[in-house]
Amino acid sequence: MMKMKQSFLVKVCLLSLLVILTGAQLFAQKVTGVVVDDSNTPLPGVTVVVKGTTNGTITDAEGRFSIVPGDPKNDILSFSFVGLETKEIKINGEKVINVQLKSSILEVEEVVAIGYGVVKKRDLTGSVSSVKSDDVSKATSSNAMQAMQARVPGLDIQQSDGQAGAALKMTLRGHRSLTDEANNPLILVDGVEYGSTLDINPSDIESMDILKDVSSTAIYGTRGANGVILITTKHGKAGKTKVSFSAYLSSNSPTNVPQVMYGDKEVQRLTDKANYQADAVTGNYGTSNLTTEQVLTESLADFTEIGIYQDKSYTNWLDLILQNGLTQNYEVSVAGGNDKTTFNFSLGKMYDEGLMKDDKMDRYNVKVNLDSKISNIFKVGTNMLFTYKNHDARNSSVFGQAMKMTTISHAYTAEGVLIPNPNPRYAAHCNPLLDEVDGAYKNNAESTRFFGNAYMEITPMKNLTFKTMFALDRSNIRTGIYQDYQSVARFQSPTTSYISSEYENKTGYTWDNTLNYTTKFGSTKHELTGLLGQSMKQDLYEENITQGEAGKEHYYTSLFYDLSKITTETSTSKYVKSSMMSYFGRLNYKYDEKYLLTASLRSDGSSVLAKGHKWGYFPSTAIAWRASEESFLKSTSWLNNLKARASWGISGNAIVDPYSTLTTLSNSSVYYYLGATNISGNIPSVMGNTDLTWEKTASLDFGFDFGILNNRISGSVDYYISHTSDLLYRKSAPASSVYPSVLANIGKTKGHGLEVALNTLVAKTKNFSWDVNWTYSTSTDEITELSDGVTRNISGTTGQIVGEPVLIYYDYESDGCWGVGEYATYKADWATRHPGGTIAYASAYGAPGTIKIVDRNDDGNLTDDDKKVYNRSPKHIFGMNNSFTYKDFSLSVLLYARLGGYIAYDMNTQLNYESANWGDLDYWTPTNLNAKFPSPGAASTTFASYGSALKYEKADFFKIKDITLAYNLPKNLLSRASIERLKVYGSLKNFFTFSGIDNYDPERGGSISFPLSKQVVVGVNIEF
Amino acid sequence: MKNNLYIILAAMALIMGTPSCTDYLDEDNKAGATADLAYSTVSGIQGLVSSCYSFSRAWYGKEAGLGLSEMGTDLFYYGYDNKQKSLNSYNISSVSLDGNESDNACLDQYWEAFYCAVDVCNTALKYVPLNTLIGEKVQNQYMGEAYFMRAFYYLHMVNIWGAIPYNSEPPTTIVTDPTRVPEEVVYGNILSDLDKSIAAFQTANYMIKTDGRANYWASRALKARTLLYAASWLGKNSITSNSDYSGKDLYALAKAEAEAVIGSGVASFYDNYADTWSMNNEDVTKNKEAIWGVTYSSDISTNVNCIPYRYRTEASGKQMSYNGLITRTGYTRGGSAMLLMFVSMWNNGATDLGGNGKETFVRVLGATTSTITNIKTGAVVDVAATYSPYGRGFTRYLPSVYLWKLLDKYRATDQRTNATLLEAYTIAPGLEKSSKLYPNIQDTAIYYCPLDGNSTAGKAKQAWAKGRYRIQFLNNGDIPVFTSSDPATALPTEAAKAKSDVYGDARYNSYKISGWCSYPGIKKFLDNVYNSTYPTNDISYRDAIVMRLAEMYLIKAEAELGTGNSSNALATLNELRAKRAITGKDNSLSGTVDINTILDERAIELCGEQQRWFDLKRTKTLVSRVKAYNAQGAANIKDIHYYRPIPQAQLDAVTNLSTIVGTGFWQNAGY
Secondary structure, three states, X not given: OHHHHHHHHHHHHHHHHHHHHHHHHHOOOOEEEEEEOOOOOEOOOOEEEEOOOOOEEEOOOOOEEEEOOOOOOOOEEEEEXXXXXXXXXXXXXXXEOOEEOOEOOOOOOOEEEEOOEEEEHHHOOOOEEEEEHHHHOOOOOOOHHHHHOOOOOOEEEEEOOOOXXXXXXXXXXXXXXXXXXXXXXXXXXXXXXXXXOOOOOHHHEEEEEEEOOHXXXXXXXXXXXXXXXXEEEOOOOOEEEEEEEEXXXXXXXXXXXXXXXXXXXXXXXXXXXXXXXHHHHHOOOXXXXXXXXXXXXXXXXXXXXXXXXXXXXXXXXXXXXXXXEEEEEEEEEEEEEOOOEEEEEEEEEEEEEOOEOOOEEEEEEEEEEEEEEOOOOEEEEEEEEEEEEEEEOOOOXXXXXXXXXXXXXXXXXXXXXXXXXXXXXXXXXXXXXXXXXXXXXXXXXXXXEEEEEEEEEEEEEOOEEEEEEEEEEEEEEEEEEEEOOOOHHHHOOOOOOEEEEEEEEEEEEEEEXXXXXXXXXXXXXXXXXXXXXXXXXXXXXXXXXXXXXXXOOOOOOOOOOOHHHOOEEEEEEEEXXXXXXXXXXXXXXXXXXXXXXXXXXXXXXXXXXXXXXXXXXXEEEEEEEEHXXXXXXXXXXXXXXXXXXXXXEEEEEOOOOOOOOOOEXXXXXXXXXXXXXXXXXXXEEEOOOOOOOOEEEEEEEEEEEEEEOOOOEEEEEEEEEEEEEOXXXXXXXXXXXXXXXXXXXXXXXXXXXXXXXXEEEEEEOOOEEEEEEEEEEEEEEEEEEOHHHOOEEEEOOEEEEOOOOOOEEEEOOEEEEXXXXXXXXXXXHHHHHOOOOOOOOOOOOOOOOOEEEOOOOXXXXXXXXXXEEEEOOOOEEEEEEEEEEEOOEEEEEEEEEEEOOEEEOHHHHOEOOOOOOEEOOOEOXXXXXXXXXXXXXXXXXXXXXXXXXXXXXXXXXXXXXXXXXXXXXXXXXXXXXXXXXXXXXXXXXXXXXXXXXXXXXXHHOOOOOOOOEEEEEEEEEEEO | OHHHHHHHHHHHHHHHHHHHOHHHHOOOOOOOOOHHHHOOOHHHHHHHHHHHHHHHHHOOOOHHHHHHHHOOOOOEEEOOOOOOHHHHOOOOOOOOOOOOOOXXXXXXXXXXXXXXXXXXXXXXXXXXXXXXXXXXXXXXXXXXXXXXXXXXXXXXXXXXHOOEOOOOOOOOOOOOOOOOEOHHHHHHHHXXXXXXXXXXXXXXXXXXXOOOOOOHHHHHHHHHHHXXXXXXXXXXXXXXXOOOOOOOOHHHHHHHHHHHHHHHOOOOOOOOHHHHHOHHHOOOOOOOXXXXXXXXXXXXXXXXXXXXXXXXXXXXXXXXXXOHXXXXXXXXXXXXXXXXXXXXXXXXXXXXXXXXXXXXXXXXXXXXXXEEEOOOOOOEEEOHXXXXXXXXXXXXXXXXXXXXXXXXXXXXXXXXHHHHEXXXXXXXXXXXXXXXXXXXXXXXXXXXXXXXXXXXHHHHHHHHHOOOOEEEEEEOOOOOXXXXXXXXXXXXXXXXXXXXXXXXXXXXXXXXHOOOOOOOEEOOOOOOOOOOOOOOOOOEOOOEEEEEHHHHHHHHHHHXXXXXXXXXXXXXXXXXXXXXXXXXXXXXXXXXOOHHHHHHHHHHHHOOOOOHHHHHHHOOOHHHHHHHHOHHHHOOOOHHHHOOOOOHHHHHHOOOEEOOOOOOEXXXXXX
16 A cells, blocks of 8 residues: 555656656756766767656767756756666756766676576576576586586486587486487577587576476476576677687596506406316316416517517507597677667687597687667567587597407507507407598588577567567588598408498578567556467478498598499488477466466477377466565565475477378388399388377476575575376387387376575685585486386386386396306205206306306296396485685685486496406406406306396496686786786696596496596686 | 557467468478388389398398207207307297397397288288289289298298287287287198299299299298198198198198109209309309299398398387397398308417417408418418308307217218318418428318227327327317217317327417317308408308208108108108219118108208208207207207297287286296
8 A cells, every 4th residue: 555655656746747847948058978887988879868858869989968958957867778777867957967877787686587588586486597607608518518517406417428529418307208318408599499519609608597397397388398498698788899708728638537457467367367267177266377478379470478478568558549638719709789789799619629539529609699679669689600510520439449459469560550450369359540540530520500590579569579589590411431441440341441421401490479468557566477479390301321332442531522432322311390389378477576476378289299189288387475575574684585486387298200100111221132133122110100199297396495694595495296197108019010119108207306506605704705506406206107007118228117217227136256166056055945946047157257146036047037127317416516716816616426326337348258358357266256257267158148237336426527716817907908807717627536436437327438538727718 | 559559460460370371280201101102113012022031131141040940959059159058058038138149049039020021021912912003913923922921931930939929911000919829820821821822923924933032833842841840840630720721631732742843843953962052053043952042142242131120119219220140240231141150260269270470370351361471481372262261260050969970970972971061171272381380281270080089090090180280089189179979968178278188288278279169160151262352251142042952852751751651751862862972872871761860861961051940849859859969958958948938028018918828928838
């Protein structure tokens, strides 16, 4: 009631003012002055208006203005400029009025991007985390998504290999879909779907907002079930033109490289192996005592094994193949504008080197953002990004080849000539350095991408905005591969050169139309915002591949560029089109700044789904209560903010390949030789599912945000429960009905989890502050149903089991190795336990020094029933980001831990029985009975059947991901050189990792080729 | 305000206007074809019919198909690097090992492959009659081929698994509660298909074997085999569901079919049995003895010999590959792997002969590895032509003591011993005396002697060989191949001697000289003609002969035995043996013929040709013969092994799984 009265009074006052002003026009008197900004720079283009009139002017290039007010005594001059605080000054008879306009940015409340709009953070009803530009710009990876790791609770980001331009794996709030790619969050840049490898200069990114709960994501309907990441790029701000430059150099060196046996250790293994084999003949283990001379009998023309042993001229193949890489990154941007038009141009260049020769990427980015207000009604703008990438990749088998290669060998002859097959024990084992011969191997991808949109905003009346945006995403990728017949891939077989050239075109367009309306009523206590929208999206993919053998010739210079060198050419092509159409609406309602309600509904139609099942409806709703605004809490001085939130909704997922609902023939030809001709045919391959429809996830989210002790401690806590149904998966059908996998909606999963984000300002004095950002999340998921009462669907060591987590390994459990005579005792005991039963282990099973597998059901047979479930998902993810500042110095330390879950560590099966090197593993000998790994002398039979059981390792790790020390040069020093800001910094990235696995970073998820790098970074940021 | 109104109206029109393109969400697959369209063309239907054959390449000429059809029998032991050891030692389970290439019976993938193969035949049977462009004659020929191939695949399946779901049409829905059709019914269907095939070929007058297609005589030959299988496995009057055969003596019918094929002249014998296996005669359309086989193109550098992809897809929808034991070289190049299967570790395991950089044996990889320097004379010797035919030492299979002795028994009179057994490796001409440890080496480098090394004759052989070549005896001696000469207990030796008894040095101190790495091989499938373009010999374009004339004699003899006419059976066997006799020698048999006589003859004639396991199964001698002749499998084999296990992947996916044999979908007993 009070407020209503007040606003009424204001209106009356304004009205009377207006009356007075029109009457006062007669007393003409000029007022002049200069308008400057924060840094006392004159501001051109500032609108100066006599308040309440149409009498106005604009400041000139020097910021000067001149105006004749109607009433020099009582008139009020209003100075306004986009991006700056509007200032009103009563003239009071003054003839000169100089004004300083302050930047309005700092004062504006933090806003958060949500689907098709932004809201003030305080008005948010859903669960959204944000990473701001300062943190994003710390990324020194070719993929800026890296910046989110350890900073967003609930988001699990993993990097599995250290190749230049390597992709990241991302999951938000655990796994709910059964396929890996279906769990990828939707990533939008400036409102348009982009993809997960972000080729954008980190300094061009304004914010990354991660929409987690379904009330936030449901507005994206079928694409929102796995979370949405909104990336907003920087736009220009009116005012002085700002030029910024940033550059860094990063020296990348291999870290946590899995180790193989080197030198004497490998010799010892060969000796142990020979002794075991001699013992096996006599049956008396531990008696044979062969000398090194008796074991190292192999040789090549250039060396003998025993010679290498004697002069210790072993070869460390991993050292030969790995190098230190250097990454250089440069970014320049120019941003500015006036109150009508703002711009942001930027240019970026990155040169990224991996840890192997010829593993490198070059990237150029050009970005233009323009916004222009044509009139009070029309506004237009554009965001355009052009990227060029040139990427050389290495053959992934080379690293494996280097690990397998025996160290008792030489890579080069004494004359320095490369030895093509340096393994005296296995001639077909070629030298991994073959690919480093100039021109012997090339895998080059050259790509260009235009990613841009243009929009028009129409505001026909107050509070109503119509926006139409058209976005075009077009990329061309040419991937050329040349493998010389003397390269690793071709050396052993088929000993011919190979050429492949692939051209891909991707075209996507998005057309969004939205209508926004905001109103306040009931004397502004009620605030209502409505959104109505429609969107169309189409993606087209075309591909042409030409490939084939090129005979036994070197094409070191023409590589894959000359396709006429292909002797037997095959070409294939692809054409894939998918379309989507959507309608959506959202309502935000706020009452009295305390009670918030959001409701949305989206309807999506997709071409990839079956006729009659194409459309899906995705509702959501959320409520929030800003308890701290209540009068009974307002006086609580220690409590600054308290908001409780709850949301519910349904979002969808349609990771379906186009044409999955149509029965089609395989597009790869089948051949058969009849009548001296290879006749090609096409056979059925896909049975279309005419019932295919959306995968749906319904979730509940409860959360609260708080700030206490003058906001020194603030944060939010979220708990969610989600149920996913109609899971899209290749349903395992009986092979007897021909199609063993049919894409179908097959089952259900559920998940729940807790997320905590906490910001604590530990210390703050004049010169020193210490701020800690904490993130923690835990999640659990489970398959609750598979189709038709089927309870499991296993393929190899992975698959699905009802009642178990979504991501599992399903395999035997190993329990060390059999000792001498132990198996006989075991069998006798078993026979006693099972009178009349017969034991049915594999024939070679049980030999001394071979893997012991746990017969979990003790039935004397090793079958699927003896396998164990290994959960692959982490239980806890923890991040802690410390920021210390002391005067002009700042130091940040980012800690990251991922606990729980198993990985299948490939190194544990790096047991190449006969002819190659082994991983540095603790193996069984008659004097080392408790070893995990089998004797190198034992037959590989048991290992071949059950070796994968050795793989599973707990994936827990803790790492100090980033330590950055920065120095901001003092302002007074800089202003003389008209530099606004100059920061120099140095970082250590990925230097310290602690885990239960030696020489390995479990973040990689088990794979061993292409190790990760640790980086030493030095960089500079300058703003003019 | 009016302007504003127009703008709003325009905006509304935009929003409302878009859905008017009603086909916006329709799909049109431009780069993929649909069956109706593709198979109505001449090339499309021709491609479909030829694709019916493609799946046969997954079994014939491939490691896993060989393992399932020939191994775990009385004829072969597994060698050192065998990839199906548990199959051979009967530790086989239903677990679907899918892509595992280290020890995998591959039954899960064959279960899939055969159902896909049948589906392609069913698709052909559906679309050939609908194609109006090819004419009636070609239509009949195509129908004959498709019926033949469907019968061919089902014959394999029913022999492997027994009662199986039987698809007679392309599926329209997924059947999750399949029915296991009794074996007798499946056999009845196979015979019915073959009769339709024979009739169709007759109408088309398609009775030739010039282009590798099935034809009238191929169908009759397969019918002879099918009748014999049914008679021996199910009983001579076992077929009841197919009225054409109900109550008839299947042996008599088998005999008639075999005689008809023999009399047709579609195939004839070579005077020299080895010519049947010469790479020069590998083409089944030209090989005189061949009736029908699986073809491989001589183009082994492209994918034209590859088998089809699986119908099973990855989660991404990408079609999956069959594993390497079935594809051999994946999907970029294909061919037969038979040349690799029976070869011992001849080049890697010969450090006693050369080594220390002074090799006598190398695998020919190309120009750089086709010469060896003679350590005595310094001459550079071109070895490619000599060594290329040995291929690569894959050490997958070695002949059992039973087979070695059986072939040895007729060495003096029968051509087949020498044409089958690879008992000696020779070194390339020009390398004489070029071995430090065997200073008197001439042409022979390694000799596998079927004697007891401790016998007088053996000792004499050893004395002669000393310093000349490496000699390995069947058993005993310095480096025996087997632990014993008793076929029931003999196992390949797995380790060699730290110190040689004969030489007193450590030349044999390598597992590579033990019996399961170093043994007499089987010659039949070697690429015995050096090809400089593909010297690596990791794949071959040798066609796989599936049916040849000799088998018709063996079918006839067994059918005669089955109808109680043992003396006719002996005469038929001797007719065949006469063709195989060394000129001027008498290799004929005498006495009473029983099933063992037939099986011995089949072993001599057909060993390695992917029939043995089925022969032992259907004659119900599998268990007794493995116990008597294969110590690697003897311990575990039992009656349950007459059927292979239904793959776990199938069991996991059905909704009518039952534990009672004969109801719902049951697993074969004992698995």
